[in-house]
Amino acid sequence: MRIGQVTARLAALALLLAAGAAAAEAQKTQWTDVVYVPGRWAGGKLVTKASANPQTDSLALVMRLDYFSAPPKWRAEIRRTSDGQTMGGPDILVGEGTKAVVLTALGATPLEQHVLGQDPLVRAAVVFDRNGRAPGPTSGRLVDRAPDGSVSRVVFRRSMRNATFADALLDPGARSGGRTLLASGIAAVGDQRQASVVATAGARGVDRVKTPGGDVPVTPDSAAIRRMEAFAVGAVALEDFMRTGALGPYAVKSDSTGRHP
Amino acid sequence: MTRATRLGAAFGAAALLATAGATDAAAQGILDRLRQAANIARTLLPISTDKEIEIGRGIAATIAGRYPVSTDAALARYVNLVGLTVASADPRGDISYHFAVLETPAVNAFATPGGYIFVTRGALGIMQSEAELAGVLAHEVGHVNRKHVINQIRKSDTMREVRDQLDIQGAVLDRAVGAGTNAIFMGYSRDDELEADSLGLEYASAAGYDPGGLAAFVARLNQHAGEGPVAEFFATHPKPDDRVERLHAIAQREHLEAGATLEARFRQVVGGTR
Numbered sequence: 001m002r003i004g005q006v007t008a009r010l011a012a013l014a015l016l017l018a019a020g021a022a023a024a025e026a027q028k029t030q031w032t033d034v035v036y037v038p039g040r041w042a043g044g045k046l047v048t049k050a051s052a053n054p055q056t057d058s059l060a061l062v063m064r065l066d067y068f069s070a071p072p073k074w075r076a077e078i079r080r081t082s083d084g085q086t087m088g089g090p091d092i093l094v095g096e097g098t099k100a101v102v103l104t105a106l107g108a109t110p111l112e113q114h115v116l117g118q119d120p121l122v123r124a125a126v127v128f129d130r131n132g133r134a135p136g137p138t139s140g141r142l143v144d145r146a147p148d149g150s151v152s153r154v155v156f157r158r159s160m161r162n163a164t165f166a167d168a169l170l171d172p173g174a175r176s177g178g179r180t181l182l183a184s185g186i187a188a189v190g191d192q193r194q195a196s197v198v199a200t201a202g203a204r205g206v207d208r209v210k211t212p213g214g215d216v217p218v219t220p221d222s223a224a225i226r227r228m229e230a231f232a233v234g235a236v237a238l239e240d241f242m243r244t245g246a247l248g249p250y251a252v253k254s255d256s257t258g259r260h261p
Numbered sequence: 262m263t264r265a266t267r268l269g270a271a272f273g274a275a276a277l278l279a280t281a282g283a284t285d286a287a288a289q290g291i292l293d294r295l296r297q298a299a300n301i302a303r304t305l306l307p308i309s310t311d312k313e314i315e316i317g318r319g320i321a322a323t324i325a326g327r328y329p330v331s332t333d334a335a336l337a338r339y340v341n342l343v344g345l346t347v348a349s350a351d352p353r354g355d356i357s358y359h360f361a362v363l364e365t366p367a368v369n370a371f372a373t374p375g376g377y378i379f380v381t382r383g384a385l386g387i388m389q390s391e392a393e394l395a396g397v398l399a400h401e402v403g404h405v406n407r408k409h410v411i412n413q414i415r416k417s418d419t420m421r422e423v424r425d426q427l428d429i430q431g432a433v434l435d436r437a438v439g440a441g442t443n444a445i446f447m448g449y450s451r452d453d454e455l456e457a458d459s460l461g462l463e464y465a466s467a468a469g470y471d472p473g474g475l476a477a478f479v480a481r482l483n484q485h486a487g488e489g490p491v492a493e494f495f496a497t498h499p500k501p502d503d504r505v506e507r508l509h510a511i512a513q514r515e516h517l518e519a520g521a522t523l524e525a526r527f528r529q530v531v532g533g534t535r
Contacts, residue, residue, distance in 0.1 A: 032352040066354055139467060158352040158467060207323055210443040212496035220322035224330040225377065228321070228361045231334075233341050241342040242469075245391070245521050248349055251469025 030163035031138065033065040034156040035121065036249050041084035041235050051151045054143055059154055059249050060084055061235060065125050068163070072097045072132030073170040076125060078116075084235030091116055094172050097130040101172050108172040124153060141249060156249045308411050310355045310375075312429050316414065317375025319438035320445065324371055324379055327446075328363035331382065336362055339530040340398070343391060344378060347399040350467035353406045360398065368482065368491045371445055372401035374411045383490045385531050387481055391523035394531075395465045396475025403460030409453040413444040448497025458504060462511055465520075472517040476508040 036059035038051035051057035061084050068075040075094045079087040092103040093111060100111040111117040111126065124144060128134050136142045142155040208215045233241075242248035308316070331337060337360075344360035358376040368383040378401045380394070388394055404410070417440040429437060449457070458475065466472040479501045485491045486501075498504070511517075 030352070032354055034349060064354060066352075156349065158350055160352045207326075207439065207442070209323060209327065209439075209446055211446045212448070212493055216327065218323055218326040220319070221325040221330070222318075222322040224325035224361075225318055225321045228325075228330060228359045228377065231337055231341065231359070231361075233338055233345065237338075238342060238345055242346055245346075245469070245523055245526065247346050247469035247521060251520065 028068070028070045028163035028165065029138075029159065030069070030165060031067050031157060031159040033067070033125065034061065034158075034249070035063045035065065035125070036060060036154045036156070037062050037121075038151050038154075040239065044083050046084075052149055054151045054154045055246070055250060055252065056243075057151075058239060058243060060239070062153075063087075063121060063125075066090075067134070068165045068169050069132065069134070070167070070170055072130070074128055074132050074134070075170050078122060078125065081235075084239075085232075091122075093122075093126055094170055095126065095128060095132070097132050098128060100126050100128075103172060121153065141251065154249050306415065308415065308429065313408070313411055314356065314375035315434065316411070316429075316437050316441055317373040317377050319434070320373040320410070320441045321375075321377035321379075323438065323442045324363070324373065324377075324445070325361075328365040328367070328379075328381065330379075331362035331364050333362065335530060340380060340394070343394050344398045344402075347395050347461075347464045347468045347470070348376075348402050350399075350464040351402050351406050356405070358402065358405075366490045368485070368494050369497075370397050370401050372404040372410075373445065374405065374408065374441065376405050378402065378405070384478075387485060388478055388527070388531070389481075389524060390471075390474065390477070391527040392465070392471040392474030392521065393478040394474070394527065395468065395470040396461055396472075397478055399464040399468070399470075400457045400461030400475055402464055403457035404449065404453070406460060407453070407456055409449050409457070410441045410444050413449075414440045446497075451499050454499050455504075455507060458508055459511055462508060462517065463515070466512075466515075466517045469520050471520040471522045472512045473508075473519075474522070476505045476512075479508070480505045 036054075037046075037048060038054065038057055039046060039048035039060045040058045041047070041060050046060055046062065048060075049057070051059075061081055063078060063080045064087055065079075066077040068077075073094070073096050075092065077090040077092050079090050081087050093100050093116070094103060094108075095101065095111075101108040102111055102114040102116055111122075116122045136155070137157060138159045139157055142157060144152045144155070146152045207218050207220060209218050243250045246252065340362055341360045344358060348358040356376040358378060360378050360380070362385065363371075363379050363381045365381050366383040366386070367381055368387060370378070370380045370384055372378045378398060380397060380401075384397065385394070388397075414437050417437075448454075461475055462472050465474055482491055482494065483501045486495065495501075
């Protein structure tokens with residue numbers, strides 16, 4: 001067989017594989033839920049307050065959930081905040097249909113046998129049907145209410161346009177699954193990064209940068225960027241800002257109401 | 262695109278390149294083409310979030326070197342609040358966003374990898390509402406989300422010698438910063454700009470802002486065409502008329518509802534600082 005024929009067949013095979021992988025990608029979805037409860041953060045403590053009206057009452061950010069789904073399998077990375085702003089490390093749950101396990105460095109534990117299974121916010125966050133599909137809108141605001149009508153949580157949901165995550169993310173991987181995934185940095189997909197990256201770039205002398213008007217000499221100002229990173233607006237200030245402007249979780253657009261079991 | 266898809270596509274491309282003249286071609290020719298394909302495949306090396314932030318910080322320092330960062334704390338706070346509100350609609354959660362104002366009459370906004378976003382005093386000067394500011398910042402968040410600068414760096418010669426993340430340091434890191442800075446100041450591709458427009462519209466609207474904010478800002482730029490402060494903006498962005506038309510079409514197609522414009526709040530903070 002001539003080299004040309006062999007390579008042509010290889011090309012066809014490779015392109016078929018690529019097409020197959022692309023089709024599998026199309027089944028995947030990925031979204032993020034930012035979860036608020038009625039109340040507010042005060043002095044590093046969450047002060048909850050009953051609310052029937054999430055439009056006007058203050059809401060406190062409590063957790064962020066990053067979901068990766070290829071029905072019936074799914075994965076949820078749960079990050080909590082202890083100050084309304086900074087997110088902690090992830091608790092990772094993977095599931096198939098209605099079944100969920102918590103991944104730890106030691107292995108996989110069924111949710112109902114894990115302490116996370118006692119947390120109503122976690123249980124509300126991993127409600128999937130037997131086909132592995134989650135209720136609620138693909139994007140927008142979801143208000144969960146208790147049977148008495150009070151607001152139990154407000155979810156601000158955003159979907160990613162293109163879900164491109166490794167299939168291994170959805171695999172409990174028995175004992176080593178959690179450790180492997182965490183160690184590989186895949187867990188950082190939904191991580192809120194801390195400012196721990198060493199700034200080695202930008203410590204240079206004069207650069208010449210290209211602009212439409214020609215090259216311009218520039219002396220990088222790393223100190224300005226450190227000030228920019230250090231500048232912080234507090235969680236309460238951000239919530240006040242959004243509430244007074246009817247923005248974020250207080251926006252009335254695309255409102256949905258749901259009730260989880 | 263997953264690694265499997267990328268590898269499949271890369272090997273497909275390699276084999277096709279080899280096929281192109283392989284009927285009786287010399288083995289050397291095939292090897293050369295495979296080498297070419299291997300070089301292409303190397304530019305597909307993903308850049309980790311840590312490296313993205315490190316590169317972005319270097320680019321941000323260069324931008325801050327060209328235009329001084331404003332020390333007006335009230336203005337910085339306001340721009341951060343608006344920016345964080347629209348960034349909350351960005352599902353990419355692996356980075357923290359930082360916003361700042363640049364003290365220059367030039368009308369522009371910049372976003373570096375890793376979430377460092379700048380808007381100029383000149384741009385604030387022609388805005389009339391918070392929705393316009395939100396639209397501009399959301400557009401920049403869109404560039405960060407889609408890693409437009411990182412993708413430009415990956416396509417540049419900078420990455421030819423890079424085999425893994427550990428290689429992105431020292432001189433290679435500085436070259437990556439240089440390539441990224443040039444990409445930002447010389448302008449993104451038309452496709453990248455239009456994608457950022459589309460995402461910006463989506464984020465601003467999802468955050469509760471009126472989806473017409475970005476279009477209103479871009480349309481107003483036309484009134485300043487020919488003026489010095491907008492010259493660079495016009496040189497590095499698609500024509501305003503095309504963008505406005507497309508933004509309106511997207512808003513209509515996606516059935517985006519009207520939202521908050523917040524002119525008074527914008528005037529209260531920004532008006533007094535112009």
